[in-house]
Amino acid sequence: MAVNLTREEARTRAESVAVDSYQVELDLTGGDTTFRSVSTIEFACSRPGSATFLNLAAPRVHAITLNGRPVGLDAFDGERIALDGLAERNVAVIDAECGYSRSGEGLHRFTDPADGNVYMYSDLETFDAHRIYACFDQPDMKASYELTVLAPQDWYVVSNMAPVTEGGVPQADGVHRWQFPPTPVMSTYITHVSAGPWHIVRSEHDGIPLGIFCRQSLARYLDPEEIFEVTRQGFDFFHEAFGIRYPFGKYDQLFVPEFKEGAMENAGAVTFLEDYVFRSRVTDFSREARGETILHEMAHMWFGDLVTMRWWDDLWLNESFATWAGTEAQAKATRWHHSWTTFTTAWKAWACKQDQLPSTHPIAADIPDIHAVEVNFDGITYAKGAAVLKQLVAYVGYDNFLAGVRAYFAAHSYGNATLADLLSALEEVSGRDLGAWSQEWLETAGVNTLRPSYSVDDSGRFTAFSVLQSAAPSHPTLRSHRIAIGLYSLADGALTRVHSVETDVTGDWTPVPELVGMQRPDLVLINDDDLTYAKIRLDPHSLDTAVTSVGSFTSSLPAALVWAASWDMVRDGEMAARDYARLVAGGVDSVRDISVVQTLLRQATLAVRQYADPSWRGEGLAFLASALRSLLEAAPAGSDHQLAYVRAFTSVATSAADLEYLTRLLDGTVALDGLAVDTDLRWALLRRLVSRGVRGEDAIDAELSRDATDAGERQAAGCRAAIPTVAAKRETWEELTDGKLTIAMFRATIASFADPDQPELVQPYRDEYFAAIGAVWAEWSSAMAQDFVEYGYTIGAVDEATIAATDAYLIRPEPPAALRRLLVEGRDEVARALRNQARDKAAAV
Known part of the structure; x- marks a missing residue:
């Protein structure tokens, strides 16, 4: 977490330095820990004789030259290369040995256990391009990039541009040299390289070459036609809406292993979480989510890649706009016409939750440095911002909004812009003064x-x-x-x-x-019609109607708004958790939108586990399990509802009878018409059985032999972490804290370690968690450290002792601001849960 860049440093550097181009040569044919990176950077300096610095994270630097003269290697401090005596025109060459990543940051390297194939891909947002090549790593120092890659002959290399020679040019010893032409001007964080023996599917639309990539062992699960269909629909919608053709030539979409986020908008080479290649049957909610992600990243090609924020203060402009545009495209151009209902149910709930934390912030946030932005990919930046943009569209008019966006793109293409630039364009076309609107909605925090x-x-x-x-x-x-x-x-x-x-x-x-x-x-x-961003309440008469008839709405959006209002009332202590569980159990079968169904089931489970009186929790889980089992057995064969119910039932099954039912589903002695107990469902069933002590190591090993893949290994690790013994928890804790797990394996493991139904086994680790987080934050990578702090916080019980332990840590010598924020957020959720438990207990009297 030590690597950082402040806003003032970035502003000062950009005032004196203008980058023209990068030539980057990568040699990926060496060992499995490092790769050779040679960067040639041409840049101008408006203050000859002054100094600047390049960003670089690398185990070793072999040579540095500036304008043909050697620079001492002591100019590199592990994070930056100091350059002084700059000329008006400069050429810097840095020959370095960079390190492969296991945390998804920089150039991530993965070996597929299914066939031994090696794959690697870059992920550079927000501040990780300098893990691959020396650069001025900030969004407003745009340049053109020319990439050359040496790779094994059976690999295919992907970058922002199509290669000069398809397949690369053969060199000696089974190596191919891949040359890519210079890119359009772009920011460092959206440059990209991926390499490996990919499975590739090609298509074309409207003159744009399209590619879908996944690893060979997943090829049989890939459904390229649906992905291509959404892609084509997105291009048609955005071309008409934005008035500028897609600006980056070809459009590749890569589904990559162990990805640390949902997707990343690299120009012309978008990367996606591999979970979007469905190995087992999923509900249409999962397909809808994948479709929204495809469209979200495509919208970034214009808003973010073509026109880029000047600094990370305006990150919300990127993400909120892409969320709004992706949802709008999905509603108007694809089969998911109800996508704004999904937004209301799922995304706005995220926004409201974030907006009520002590760490809430204005949509237009103050981001003083990279550490601040890395914890700001939150519900405000994505969901609240998108909801407010939806309001802005209504305020200025849909046609005016798109006209203003087109003017914004035309004025700032291949450059950088700010919120003021966008508002100015919208004011000009709409005739509205947006200053007061911006101050009220973008520059203040909280939800009404x-x-x-x-x-x-x-x-x-x-x-x-x-x-x-x-x-x-x-x-x-x-x-x-x-x-x-x-x-x-x-x-x-x-x-x-x-x-x-x-x-x-x-x-x-x-x-x-x-x-x-x-x-x-x-x-x-x-x-x-969900026109504004606010929590809403029902009057008592309307609430009575909702409780008995919420499933009777003839339209999905008002039903979603009523469900959202009910959930807000639970979180705010105005409805008892047990009453919400009963409301969901009694009304969910009448909900048609599977996205709403799955959101409601998740929220009802959370309400019972976290917001209900602890003395009622066991009864509450039994109540949910009974209701869900009845819903499951009555669900139409092969329906999405059937699959949603079996997964929700599995997560709460506790009684001997219910666990026996899961056992028989797993071993096939019970079958439900239309329900395929496939790979992912088998793992879900087994994990619940393991966590309740019904199955053990032998069953985990047997299941892994059926699914000998990296996904299977992660599932098996999650099952082992859920074994309800003191010894198993100790072994898992040692694995979690030794810093050797990949980010994907870490997440799979800690999610099962912190099992909410195993408090007596998990809570003893609360003190060890607080003892570890300081070193973790200082020594681990940004993504891994955040995961440990955020996911690990749930190890602590929902009790006053967890609050006291948090307070004791926070009054030590000042923790870093980003770490403090995560801990304060966790504390607030515990305090809210305690208030709601008291409310639920009072409802039982």
């Missing part, structure tokens, strides 16, 4: 709550109607909202909208005279 307040006469007609707005004391801003208010009535068993009005909400009280005199419906829905 909107609730209806009304009175009715003896005939049930509204005599008064208003919308009340509130805010948390810590973030008291009351914002301006454009909302719709929907009136829904039950008829023939269906909840249908009978009337809707749109109104502007300002301040803490907004009257809505248009509704006075109208008949009160069965349900009043504030923020109908």
